[in-house]
Structure formats: C-alpha cells, structure tokens
Amino acid sequence: MGVLFDYFAAPDDADAAATIDRIGGPAKPGTAAPLPARRGLFRRSPKEVETVREGADYATVADTGIDPVVQGGTLEELLTGRPYEEIEQDPRWGHSLATRDGGERQVLTLTDGLVDALAQADADRLAAVAVPWSQTEEFWGVGDPEELTSVLRALSRLAREARSRNETVYCWVCV
DSSP: OOOEEEEEEESSHHHHHGGGGOTTOTTSOOOOEEOOOOBOSSSBOOOOEEOOOOOOOOOEEOOOOOOTTHHHHHHHHHHHOOOHHHHHHSTTTTOEEEEEGGGTEEEEEOOHHHHHHHHHOOHHHHHHHHHHHHTSGGGTTOOOHHHHHHHHHHHHHHHHHHHHTTOEEEEEEEO
C-alpha cells in the first residue's frame, strides 16, 4: 500500500479543506462516484451515489512521494536555515484542515516559510539543496538528487504561481 502526496494551490484554508472529498485528488473537480450495489433479500437495490461538492480545478503537483511534515520540515530547514525544532512549533507545520477515513485521507497545511522559500528558489538553489536532502534519514540516505530536483522544480513553480495569485500551497494525502 502506498501513500499519495499531492501538493496544490488554493486561495484559503476553507477551499483547501473542501478538496478532502474529491475523488482523485485536488486537481479534479468534484464528481459523483457510484458505490457498490447492495443486495436486498430478493433483489438488488439501485446503486447509491456518493455526491461530492463540485469545485474548481486546483493547480497540482501530483504523487510526489514527499511527506509534507517530516520531509517538508527538513526541506525547509535546508532552504531557509530555520532550525527544525522551530519549524515544528509553526502552527501551519502539517496542520490538518480536514480528515476522513480515520486519517487515511487528509488535507495538510505547509508553513509560509516553506512556500516562500520554494517560490523564491532558483533552479541552481533547488539542485544544490536536493543533494543533502536526498541523504537525510527520511530518504534512508539513498534518495535520488536528480529525481528530487525535478520534484522541487515542480513544487517551486507551483509555489510561485500560488504566491502570484495570493494563494498558498497545501498537501492532499491519501493512503
């Protein structure tokens, strides 16, 4: 079983939290998904439909494999020099805006420091940070710096776009 970490830009916490029930993540507008048919005693009952609130598409970097809490914290520490212990005290560090299915689906906040650092970092800075980040405990010391650089560039573009629209970046998590 894997975990999906989709990063997306939204105007505010309420809009971000509303993505929790989207089938397929924040990039896709709300849809209706048929639930399995239930059997009655003598016949099948009609399929019920789970309705999900419609909404806008959100700019998304999908299936990054990057945990926004621990790996995001070490990334912020490397990008900004802010001590990890201080990042942990930030009220937006991995704050859960919405949770479903006993925590198997969540929408989490990112710190403004991380979003700003990603928005301001150029390609050389991202590549330079990817090397020590790939060697951290969270990647078991064997992360691929080139692959991480690619993910960081996508997250940086997302953060720049978000800030240009006065938005912030969130993480939609699904186990």
